Amino acid sequence: MTSKNTDTEKDREERLKGESSASGLRSWLWHRAKPYAPPWIVTGVVGVAGAGGHVLWSGSAAAGVGLTLASVTLTGAAWWAGKNAGPQRRLHSAITVAAGSGWVTGAALAGPLPDLFLIGGATAALSWNLRQTLRSTERTADPSGSLLEKVGLAKAAIKNAKVEPNRVTAGLVLEPGEQTNDDVTRALPRVASALDVPPTAVRYLPDPDSARRGELVVVPVDMLADTVRWEEEGPSHPGGSITDPLVIGVYDDGSPLLLWLPGDKEAGRNATHVLIAGMTGSGKGDGALNLMTEILSRTDVIFWLSDPKGFQDFRPLLPGIDWAVEGGTPTEVMIEAVKAVIPARTQWLGQHSYRQWEAAAAQRQTDPKHSCRTGGTPCGCEGLPFHVAWFEEAGVSLGLLGDDAFNSIANLARSAGMALVVSLQRPSHDQLSTTTRDALGSRLCFGVPNAMAASFMLPDAVIDAGAAPERWANRRPGYCYLITPGIPEERYSSPGRTRWFTDTATSLMETVAQWAARNGARVDPVTARAATGVAGSAYTDRSQPDTGTGPTEEPGMDDPSTGTGPAVDPEDKDIDPEADLPGPQPGDDAPLFGEPAGRKPSPDQARELFAQALDEFASEGRMVIGPKDFMDWCDTHNLSRSWVSLRLKDAAVDGRLEPTSQTGRWRIVPALTPA
Numbered sequence: 074m075t076s077k078n079t080d081t082e083k084d085r086e087e088r089l090k091g092e093s094s095a096s097g098l099r100s101w102l103w104h105r106a107k108p109y110a111p112p113w114i115v116t117g118v119v120g121v122a123g124a125g126g127h128v129l130w131s132g133s134a135a136a137g138v139g140l141t142l143a144s145v146t147l148t149g150a151a152w153w154a155g156k157n158a159g160p161q162r163r164l165h166s167a168i169t170v171a172a173g174s175g176w177v178t179g180a181a182l183a184g185p186l187p188d189l190f191l192i193g194g195a196t197a198a199l200s201w202n203l204r205q206t207l208r209s210t211e212r213t214a215d216p217s218g219s220l221l222e223k224v225g226l227a228k229a230a231i232k233n234a235k236v237e238p239n240r241v242t243a244g245l246v247l248e249p250g251e252q253t254n255d256d257v258t259r260a261l262p263r264v265a266s267a268l269d270v271p272p273t274a275v276r277y278l279p280d281p282d283s284a285r286r287g288e289l290v291v292v293p294v295d296m297l298a299d300t301v302r303w304e305e306e307g308p309s310h311p312g313g314s315i316t317d318p319l320v321i322g323v324y325d326d327g328s329p330l331l332l333w334l335p336g337d338k339e340a341g342r343n344a345t346h347v348l349i350a351g352m353t354g355s356g357k358g359d360g361a362l363n364l365m366t367e368i369l370s371r372t373d374v375i376f377w378l379s380d381p382k383g384f385q386d387f388r389p390l391l392p393g394i395d396w397a398v399e400g401g402t403p404t405e406v407m408i409e410a411v412k413a414v415i416p417a418r419t420q421w422l423g424q425h426s427y428r429q430w431e432a433a434a435a436q437r438q439t440d441p442k443h444s445c446r447t448g449g450t451p452c453g454c455e456g457l458p459f460h461v462a463w464f465e466e467a468g469v470s471l472g473l474l475g476d477d478a479f480n481s482i483a484n485l486a487r488s489a490g491m492a493l494v495v496s497l498q499r500p501s502h503d504q505l506s507t508t509t510r511d512a513l514g515s516r517l518c519f520g521v522p523n524a525m526a527a528s529f530m531l532p533d534a535v536i537d538a539g540a541a542p543e544r545w546a547n548r549r550p551g552y553c554y555l556i557t558p559g560i561p562e563e564r565y566s567s568p569g570r571t572r573w574f575t576d577t578a579t580s581l582m583e584t585v586a587q588w589a590a591r592n593g594a595r596v597d598p599v600t601a602r603a604a605t606g607v608a609g610s611a612y613t614d615r616s617q618p619d620t621g622t623g624p625t626e627e628p629g630m631d632d633p634s635t636g637t638g639p640a641v642d643p644e645d646k647d648i649d650p651e652a653d654l655p656g657p658q659p660g661d662d663a664p665l666f667g668e669p670a671g672r673k674p675s676p677d678q679a680r681e682l683f684a685q686a687l688d689e690f691a692s693e694g695r696m697v698i699g700p701k702d703f704m705d706w707c708d709t710h711n712l713s714r715s716w717v718s719l720r721l722k723d724a725a726v727d728g729r730l731e732p733t734s735q736t737g738r739w740r741i742v743p744a745l746t747p748a
């Protein structure tokens with residue numbers, strides 16, 4: 074309510090409380106009439122001026138010219154003075170002045186014209202009284218004026234207000250040279266307070282072409298307050314393509330919260346990875362489930378998952394996941410596999426004339442335009458499904474990879490028809506560099522503990538527009554902001570909410586996973602070969618939960634027609650698997666923590682034991698190793714870790730191992746692993 078409104082009510086109250094005697098009535102009448110008296114007083118003054126003028130200048134030609142000139146000048150002055158007023162007010166003033174001064178001129182020269190004075194004067198005074206009354210009613214009915222006044226933006230004008238169901242959008246034009254869009258951004262919490270809505274319900278979207286124009290958006294009713302269980306709606310496009318939008322919840326005005334992973338040149342949308350972050354209890358896990366179930370319900374995508382938490386939240390979905398690992402070393406192996414499949418997939422896309430991954434790439438290649446054969450005949454190659462690699466609690470995986478390695482993977486993966494999804498509990502610089510964050514692209518930000526964490530996740534412009542995930546912290550699970558290609562930027566500051574997963578969702582999750590195992594994409598030969606070439610049995614023997622689909626044999630793995638064969642890296646084909654590994658060197662075996670008791674093997678025996686140990690690691694699928702994996706082995710065989718470190722380096726020189734992005738960690742080359 075306006076301050077004027079409050080005053081009016083106060084007046085009314087005082088009047089009600091006033092005396093009911095004759096003098097009380099008189100004073101009440103005078104009190105009511107007082108604001109409307111000035112036009113009548115002016116009319117009286119005009120009458121006196123006309124009569125007085127007649128006494129002074131009756132019949133004087135010079136006075137006639139002077140009075141006429143004065144009347145024209147006064148009317149012009151009234152018009153000029155009203156230039157900042159509204160057009161109606163300006164015209165009204167000018168007409169009133171012209172009529173009043175015209176009457177004074179006529180009365181002075183030709184004698185008072187009482188009828189004209191009485192009728193004209195009363196009309197003019199009444200017209201101003203009317204205007205006064207209407208203006209006070211208008212003010213009462215115009216909450217925006219008082220709202221802007223209350224929040225310190227009194228001089229701002231509201232243009233083109235648009236009222237939609239549960240959303241009011243109003244164009245704001247600020248006072249030139251006095252206020253800027255930043256002032257509005259700072260005033261947003263006060264606007265929310267004045268309207269008594271949550272702070273996140275008010276947003277300001279500055280016009281990029283102006284420092285003093287923008288749109289104020291108010292979403293009065295929080296449509297997110299009611300939780301929606303995921304199983305009430307289920308997957309949005311079951312059996313659709315990964316190119317269809319992934320629907321992970323709703324915005325606060327009720328529209329769907331969408332994202333796309335593959336790019337689409339025609340739609341002007343880039344391919345993206347996703348960073349999911351939020352504090353404990355913010356609903357990140359359920360948010361992840363929304364996205365995962367959407368992905369798994371599509372027919373042209375394969376899914377890899379690394380989850381250090383042992384699939385606590387995701388277990389029902391495992392049957393639909395091509396490769397799921399938990400823990401440090403398996404995650405290292407998966408990362409090495411991701412690095413290997415990127416170039417293989419990019420090469421396949423290039424050979425089949427795809428500038429970027431699209432839905433047609435996932436199908437058998439029957440279009441001559443996408444043939445890898447020369448001569449333009451269809452090649453009939455098996456398609457390449459989209460590939461999502463998901464790293465839960467990614468602080469661990471990113472730590473394993475290192476920033477630079479991760480950035481280059483992220484950049485290359487996009488052209489390989491792959492999306493990386495990483496989730497983080499603490500979105501901060503010590504967990505993830507800004508370069509890595511930017512390389513990921515999309516961000517799904519749940520409640521965070523403080524504004525610093527929010528500023529790490531959300532662009533400044535989105536925070537300035539009113540986004541504040543720290544206000545939710547973990548008190549509003551599922552509330553989130555989504556920054557992603559394909560969504561208009563003005564949407565970024567609108568909160569959304571993902572669906573809620575409870576125990577009752579489990580059976581539908583299992584159904585989705587079983588469906589994905591039966592009807593979803595199977596891994597393609599190119600990806601499978603590249604992954605096996607690095608991860609060996611860690612990939613080929615990956616546990617296939619009970620999907621009813623049987624063996625883990627990969628399509629086309631040994632099919633000569635597809636050019637595939639045993640998983641031997643071309644560069645390793647000349648390496649003799651029987652070649653001797655260098656034995657211990659004098660001085661190599663100085664133990665780190667003192668010589669263990671017991672018999673020490675001879676250098677030849679030690680070399681043989683070391684080779685056996687590598688074979689055992691490989692057969693267990695532990696394809697990424699380092700000295701720390703040999704601790705028990707060292708104790709058993711009375712050999713030191715420094716000796717092992719040197720042997721690991723020798724094995725790398727011999728091609729038995731490959732360095733990884735992490736110093737001191739080596740990948741076993743599976744081609745040399747005994748079958």
Ligand SMILES: Nc1ncnc2c1ncn2[C@@H]1O[C@H](COP(=O)(O)OP(=O)(O)OP(=O)(O)O)[C@@H](O)[C@H]1O
Nearest residue numbers: 300352353354355356357358359550551571572573
């Ligand atoms: N959209 C939602 N509506 C209502 N409750 C929700 C919603 N999403 C999640 N929750 C509930 O909020 C709580 C925290 O959710 P969740 O476990 O997903 O958080 P989290 O961020 O993953 O936490 P942590 O990192 O500790 O696992 C759970 O009890 C969950 O059921």
